[in-house]
Amino acid sequence: MLTTKMNPRVFWGASGIAGGLLLLALVAPATSDLLFGRAQAWVIDTFGWFYVASVAGFLLFVTVLAIGPTGRLKLGPDDADPDFPYVSWLAMLFAAGMGIGLMYFAVAEPVQHYIAPPEAAPGTVEAAREAMVITYTHWGVHAWAIYAVVGLSLAYFSHRKGLPLTMRSGLYPLLGKRINGPLGDAVDIFAICGTLFGIATSLGFGVAQMTSGLNYVFGLPNTVVVQVILIAVVMSAATLSVLSGVERGVRRLSELNLILAVCLMLFVLIAGPTLFLLQAYVQNFGLYLDHFFMRTFTLYAYEPRAWMADWTLFYWAWWIAWSPFVGMFIARISRGRTVREFIIGVLLVPSGFTFLWMTVFGNTAMNLDLGLAAGAISDAVQADLSTALFRFLEYLPAPALTSTLAIALVAVFFVTSADSGSLVIDTLASGGAEDTPRWQRLYWCGLQALAAALLLLAGGLAALQAATLVAALPFAIIMLLLCFGLSRQMNADLKGEAVEVEGAPLRERLKRMLAPASRADIAREMERHGAPALAEVRDALAAEGLENCEVQTDDNGVWLRVEHANGRDFLYRLGVRARPRPALTALDTPEGRRPLEWRMSAVTGDGARPRDVTGFTRAQIVADVLEHLQRWRLAA
Template sequence: MLTTKMNPRVFWGASLIIGLLLVLSIAAPGLSDRIFQTAQGWVIDTFGWFYIAAVAGFLGLILILAVGPTGALKLGADDAEPDFPYLSWIAMLFAAGMGIGLMYFGVAEPIQHFVSPPDGEGGTFAAAREAMGITFFHYGVHAWAIYAVVGLSLAFFAHRKGLPLTLRSGLSPLLGKRTNGPLGDAVDIFAIWGTAFGIATSLGFGVSQMNSGLTYLFGIPNNAWVQVGLIAIVMAAATASMMSGVGKGVRRLSELNLILAVLLMLFVLVVGPTNFLFRALVQNFGFYLDHFFERSFTLYAYEPRAWMADWTLFYWAWWIAWSPFVGMFIARISRGRTVREFILNVLLVPAGFTFLWMTVFGNTAIALDMTTAAGAISQAVSADLSTALFHFLEQLPGAAFTSGLAILLVAVFFVTSADSGALVIDTIASGGADDTPRWQRLYWCLLLGAVAALLLLAGGLGALQAATLVAALPFTVIMILISIGLVRQMNADLSGQTLETEAPPLGEQLKRILSPASRREIDRQIERSGVPALETVRAALEAEGLVAQVARDADGLTLTAPSLHASDFHYRLTAHERPRPALTALEAPERRRTMEWRLSARSDDARRARDVTGFTKDQLVEDVLDHLQRWRGG
């Protein structure tokens, strides 16, 4: 019998929605393509302005949170230290900026805008400047502001407030205890739906480019059935890596892939017009800044054109659909960072690398197309975007080797995206659990492959793009609500920032110095004092007609009291591990010190976690009531 660890309503609800769309694609591929295209047209005509305004709003909000008082808040307890050294953290953010999108669009997008700009004549120097400005805009801070909103919400509520690592946690200041009901389920279902189609779109781009590369190198036919076969092969590789438990091997493969991608970029930089590329990078960035606000709000309202749906609106929807995936990754690695540090690095590090990548590949392609290639690259791109990279590499030395390397890079990005995407979706469907049975992750991995394959058969990349744009609409509304909840909870934390950390009793302090607690002792204290204390408060509240809950998880327990303030009151007891203090300079560095465990209490009225190790039941009851009173403002 299979073991499970899931939220059944979310798991099967999301599966049902995705399954119905897949059945439609199988039963009537032509009809499903028309439905997706019709839905896309309706969304663009009706809500195109909403996407543009929402993304601009996310960027404005995230910058305000960075520069304001909220920027000093930590993603974790106030004394929390970052999980990773700064350079390692930066490297992981750097890796987050890499993916199939850069491989697929690094040459294709600049060339496409160069040939067919939204304004003016194509093939000119003005069109070249415009092409790079548009590409920078699509891959710049707007995209990373979307990721930052979701990632910051996940990190803040999981690391600082002790809530599950799911999207619904960000709505707890708005929904209170209803977060665990149907509304919370709907939020997670829409997050899975959007993520599934966003990842499926990336997989579609990946196999399309792989097929074009194999056609270029070996003459393999380029059609939908070959691409479905490639999906099956790569998904089998993703499944094998997942089921064999070779997580470290996959991580090392991903790191190797990143190194190879950077080496490919450096190769193009060196053999291409190097001096021109450095000048172009500076000018591209200046052009991007000069047109920043204009492009942020451009909708071509007076001159409607299909270009907006094919490019800017699609990108915004694609980034929104991908945001739970990327957001959860950057949230997991960012515990202990300040909000300001998180936002500025998430916005600037990946975008900066992307600007360099797009300049190296895009400007080199445009320069070659205007000179030695004599228009061959632009002609190939106009015929098939997925061939752009290979026709570009054909103009440089060692084309056979670099094209093979590019196919390998796309394949590994494909494997890691599928594997990681299945993990993220499974985490959301399991209420934030990170130790779910392998069959659940396998289930989502296979479902992602089926979505990509069947939508490719139903209508090619056009159907995938249309499905992504439609799926992102409900999640945009959820992101707005998450933003409101995040601001409300951050302001609540700031209002309690002057509270002092209560010290444990003197005897307990001495005992801790002489004999630090183990995890088992903290667990015993939770059972002996924590559970009775919170149950006593819960019963007292219910005697007053207020329904409260005490929830248990692997690290501790949480008391949730009904809306006595702007939102529900939470009091959480958790086991907290940290290195023993170093008493002399000769002691081992932190990563090698003996670890000790403490019992921490967090509540919504206080910015700081409190050490309550050794507290009795009565002392904990008194602490809960004291902070509940402060939460009410009394």
Template sequence: MNPRVFWGASIIVALMLSSTVIAPGASDQIFSAAQSWAIDTFGWFYVASVAAFVVVVLVLGFGPAGRLRLGPDDSEPDFPYMSWLAMLFAAGMGIGLMYFGVAEPVQHYISPPEAEPGTILAAREAMAITFHHYGIHAWAIYALVGLSLAYFSYRRGLPLTLRSGLHPILGKRIHGPMGDAIDIFAVCGTVFGVSTSLGFGVSQMTAGLAYNYGLADTISLQVGVIVVVMGAATLSVLSGADRGVRRLSELNLTLAVLLMLFVMLWGPTLFLLNALVQNFGLYLDHFIQRTFTLYAYEPRAWMADWTLFYWAWWIAWSPFVGMFIARISRGRTIREFVVGVLFVPAGFTFLWMTVFGNTAIALDLGAAHGAIAKAVDANLSTALFKFLAYLPGAGFTSALAITLVAVFFITSADSGALVIDTLASGGADETPRWQRVYWCLLLGVTATLLLLAGGLGALQTATLLAALPFCIIMLLLAVGLVRQTTADLEGVAISEDAPAVTERLKRLFVPASKSDITRQIADNGMPALETVRDAMLEEGWAESDVQRQEDGAAVLTIRFGPERVFRYHLTPRSRPLAAYTALEASESRRSHGWIMSGGSEGQQRKRDLTGLSTEQITHDILLHLEGWRPVAP
């Protein structure tokens, strides 16, 4: 546990929850006014920032940095590709797709920003807008946070927390109060964001039960649903990401595909296939235009109610989704990560929105005679079930939809609890079970109290208000990520004490002697080896020792067992210097200099650590230890 983050976030959550429960009306008014001010004043900032996020993620993914791996160079992904994609889908927009799959396209159809309502042009514009809100831009926000977390944790050896992404900018200050404040902010945002989304899920589940089975949609039913579902989420979170969350996500994806295929086959199949292609074409055609659209010359409230609201919502959710994506993405290359996170879920979302949105609009124009539009206008929670009533087997498909919302509910809750626990424990992978249960219960209690007090809207607006400062943090994460990946491609470590350009040139033209390297090993290398040794001995993980050899080399030995011994060597090594003339290039006249070579035993390529600090050498040792695999006897 990181006590400052754990208790600081818990206290802030309690204070925010108390204010919204005691005075939900006043809180709603205050937060709504503040949110409206933020969106009206900084709408341009949201739009420009999201455009920048898209550009940064695409450049990192398809540029030279794309080959870098989220972990040691020889690491492998923790999860199979399909399981990984299933978890991305479940954590990213699961409940949102169920809740808004029918509702949003129909809302834009009956109230578009530019076209005549209820027309063919309105239907076409509705799908283009829906694609824009759920497409590349949304996933680029998630991808940036997830990529920063995964890169700095798995490749640079820093804790799996948001503060680590600011290391190239803040340096060692990320370990102080400033870093704690960033993580507390992320924990609170995740608690409130997940809780409000769970409120949407509960509302849709109970509305479905009332619509299909005649149960009274009361607070008692909503609380009962929360208790049952959060109990299942607690069992899942105790199993960890590799068992509970993975299995539920795979089940989720299977159920979602079955429901979507049913609607597609029983609906206007050929029309949907044509619509999918045309919708995607419109999305591409208007991609740049909609990216920067603010209606500056013809101001309208629609922009604040929809696009800016969505950008703020995705940014507010990004600590949760980004952290979860990072936790399941170790071992993948940046290019794999960008393709998987940016395009695959967005592609599935486009298909989902086309199947449900276009079918709903087609039915509303035909058999429903406007009834689906009226249902959407009256109560968004019942829109999906009203839509399914116009297809065969409505009882079965409605039950499947309720089950799907419930599983989405569970996956959102358990993945949210795992993410919060990671942030509050300083990035630890394994934490006491009571901590994971604590955060899972807190999410359930928060959602329950807000439903009872009617404060869900107040907390939702407060969460969206927090997106403004976090947008600034995300821009800093982008800067830090670009700087670090560029430095890694050049073979340079970024830190406040990294060798300056003049020092690197001096090593090139005034090579170090063996005595210089021996002194560096003694001054910087030995303390790094001893730091790792002392940490291993203090925790009792393995027998460890450090030895200095006669030739000036030093070796760290960690014994995990008779046949499992890790050794890391720091060695003075001679190597040829750069030749600037043909005469210098001949072996008989080639000049040689000395470097400090570092690497683990069995690794073919040793790294030049000359001029690096004790902290940087320590990071290199930990990276080698992370990627180490014992050789079979």
């Protein structure tokens, strides 16, 4: 019998909605293509303004949080240290900015805007400038503001308030315990559906680019059937990753992929017009700042055009659909950071790298197209966006090698996105549980593959784009509510700073209960208080003539041993233990689905049960050791 930790209403509710749409795509692909197209047109005509206004609002919201007094609040207790060093944290944010999209659009988007700009004359210098401004806008701080809203809400309510790592937790200030009911279920269901179709869209882009590359390098037919077969093959690799559980291997693979991606970018930078690219990087950034507000609010209301739906509105919907996935990742790695550190890092670090990436590939492509390629890259973009990168590499040294590297990069991005995406979706569908059965992750991994394959059969990438744009609409509304709930909770926390009980801030005492320590916190506590306390006892015993005592550290903690002639040695061990968070953390979830909290425990060699000594000072630990040492002396 399969074990489960799912939230049945969310798990089967999201499965039912996704399954219904996919069944329609399978049974009636022409009808589903028409349905998705009409739904997209309706969303654009009716809610295009809402997407634009919402994204502008998200950027303004996180900027105000960073600048204002809320910026000093921590994502965790006020005395919590960051789980990762600053450079490592920035490197992981840097990694989060990489993905299939950058590989697919690095050449295709700038060139597409260059040959078919919304305003400038095609193929002109002004069109090239406009192309890079638009590309920067689509991939810059607007996108990361969307991720920051979701990531900040998840991090704040999970790390500081002790709530499960689910979307509904961010609405607790507004709904209270009603988030346990249908409203909370609906929030998580919309988050799952948005994430599912957002990842399916990325997988669709990835497989289209892989088949184009395989066709270019090895002559493999570039057909929908081959794309579906390729989805099955690559998703099988993702499935093996899920079943094996070797997440360290996947992490190393992702890091290797990032290194290879940077190497590919540096190769293009050096092999291409290096000086021009460095100059263009600076000038593109200046143009981006100059057009920032105009591009933020552009809707072409006076002269409607399909360009808006195909590009800007699609991007805003895509980022919103991806926000639970990326938001949960950056929330998990950001415990102990201040709100100001979080927002500045999330907005600026990935955006800065993405600007460099797009400049290197985009400006080099336009430069080659005007010269050596004589318009061939533009022709390739117009014929098929997925072939643009490989036709571009054709005009640089070692095209077969670099094209093969690009195919490998997309494939590994494909695998890691599917594996990580299944984990995020499963966490949402399981009430925040992090140690779910493998079959549940396998289920969501398979559903992602099925969604990408069936939507490609239904209408290619156009159907995927339409599904993403429609699925993101309800979650955009949820994100606005997350902003309101986060602002309300942060302001309440700021006002509570002055409330004291017995000389200690009330909010500090509550946070000790509601925001339990992480494993890294306990490790630091053991290093600062536990190990020095045991060393102090050892030194005091040695001073009294008891030389047969030692303090040692191993993988399980730190321990003090005092030898006795009769063989009954005294042993006092400090270790790290995990347990489900208590239900008083506002969501009364079953024990098996609650997130874990970490505690420091003390165990003696007399068979007594482990004792929780989390938060003990050095003096308190010394006193506890001496108490048990006294009992040992009497018994011996």
